[in-house]
Amino acid sequence: MTSLVHGLLLAALLAPAAAPEPTRAPADPSAPAPTRAPADPSAPVPAPPPAPATPPAPGVAPAAAPVDEPASEDISSAPATDSPVAISARVTPDPSQIGDLLKLEVTVAYPTGYAVNVPLGLKLDPLHLVSVEESEPESTGQGLRKVFTFTIQHFNIGEARTPSFPITYVAPDGAVQTAQVPSHSFTVTALLANEAEPKRQGEDPPISLSYPNNTAETAIYFTAGALVAGFVSALLWLRWRRRPRPVVLPPPEPADRVALRALDRLKEADYAGRGEFQLHYLMLTEILKGYLEGRFGIDALERTTDELRAALLRSEAAIAPLKPTEVIRFLQQCDLVKFARFAPPPSEAAAAVEQARGMVVATTPVATTGPKDHASKDRPAETGPKEQAVKDMSSPAAPKPVPESDIPTEPVPKYKEEDA
Secondary structure: OHHHHHHHHHHHHHOOOOOOOOOOOOOOOOOOOOOOOOOOOOOOOOOOOOOOOOOOOOOOOOOOOOOOOOOOOOOOOOOOOOOOOEEEEEEEOOOEEOOOOEEEEEEEEEOOOOEEEOOOOOOOOOOEEEEEEEOOOEEOOOOEEEEEEEEEEOOOOEEEEOOOOEEEEEOOOOOEEEEEOOOOEEEEEOOOOOOOOOOOOOOOOOOOOOOOOHHHHHHHHHHHHHHHHHHHHHHHHHHHHOOOOOOOOOOOOOHHHHHHHHHHHHHHHOOHHHOOHHHHHHHHHHHHHHHHHHHHOOOOOOOOHHHHHHHHHHOOOOOOOOOHHHHHHHHHHHHHHHHOOOOOOHHHHHHHHHHHHHHHHHOOOOOOOOOHHHOOOOOOOOOOHHHHHHHHHOOOOOOOOOOHHHOOOOOOOOOOHHHO
16 A cells, blocks of 8 residues: 555656757768758748759860759869869779779860960879879860879779879969869789689799809909909010110111222212312221221221221221222322322322222122122123232322331321412
8 A cells, every 4th residue: 555655656756857959960961951841831932952963074165054953073084164174084904903004194175376285293092103204285175185194003902092183283374273184093903813712822832052162262362362363464565565666777787888888989979070189088998997897897088098007907907808008098099189289190099999999899798798789890700809909009100109118107297279
C-alpha cells in the first residue's frame, strides 16, 4: 500500500513538466534539402538549382555566361568566365609505370595581342618536374594557340592527379593576370603488375680478394714505371734532337792546288803585258808565301824577306828539295820590281810565274795527286814534276840567279809613293 502511494505521488509531480525537444544532428551541406509539398496550391514553387556550366572545347574561346545563371566555381577544370584564355591539359602515356617520364601537355588558346608564359620557379609537388618546353604560337583563325610540354615523373603507384597551377598572360595594355591549369588524373602501375607471384631477386655473393693483392700491385707498379720511363725517354729524345750539332766543314783544299790555281789566274790576267809589273810581282810573292805557309806551316805572309830567311833556314829539311837560298833569291828579285820600280821585260815576268810553279810542283806530296787541269799548257807532258822544276829554273827566260855572295843581308827598302 505504501509503495502504491509513493508511485501516485511521483506520477503527479512529473505530469505537468514539458518534455524536452530532441537534439538534431547538423544537416549535411552536400545532401539535398528535403522538398515539402506546398500547403497552398496557389503558392509559387521555388525554381530548381542551376545546372553546372559545360567546359569549352580546347582551342575555342568560351561563350559568355548568361547574367541570370551563376558561373562554375571549379577553376581547376574550367577557366573563369571572365578570362580571355582557354586552357586544357592531358597526360601521356596513361597508364604508365612508376618512374616513367610523362608528358603533361598544356594547350592555351588566347586572343591575338596577348602573351602567355609559365611562372618562374614552378613546382608540381608531389610530382617531380624534369623539364619544360614551350612551342611557338600557332594561329587558329580566331586567335593563337600555344602548347607547354612539362616532362614529369611520379614515384607512387595508383591513381594520381596533376596539381592545378597558374599560367600568366599579359594583355595588350600591359596588365598581368593568371589563369589556372585544370588538374588531370592519371594512373601509375608497378613494374611487377603483370607478375603473378613477384619475388625479390637475391643479392650476388660477395667477391673475396686476397690482401695484399700482389698481382694488382705488380700491374700498377709496372704501369707506373712504364709511364715514367716513357716520359723520361721522350724528354731525353727531344733534348737529343735539339742539341747543337757541330758544323761539318769540308776538308781544306791542299795548298799545292790552291797555289797552282792562283798561278793560272795570274797568268791569264797578264798584268805584265799591260805594264802593271808591281801588281804582277806583288801577287806572285803572295802566292808563293801563302803556299809556304799552307804547305809547311811557316808564317810567311806577315814577314818580310829578311824575316823569312831565318825561318826558312830553320826549316831547311822540311822544305826539301827546295833550298832556302833559292827561295830568298827569288823573293829578292821580286822585291826589286815591287819596291825599286824595276821594269823587267814581259818574258821575264812570265818566266817568274813558271819558276814559282816549279817550286810548288817540286814540293807536292807524292800521295796527293792534283787534277790534270792544273798542269800548264806550256809544260810538256813527258817531263816529271821535279824535272820540270829544274828545267824552269834553268830556263834562259828566267831571271839570272844571283850568287849567294850578292844576296844583301840588309832588308830591301820598300818603295813609297813620296819617293817617286
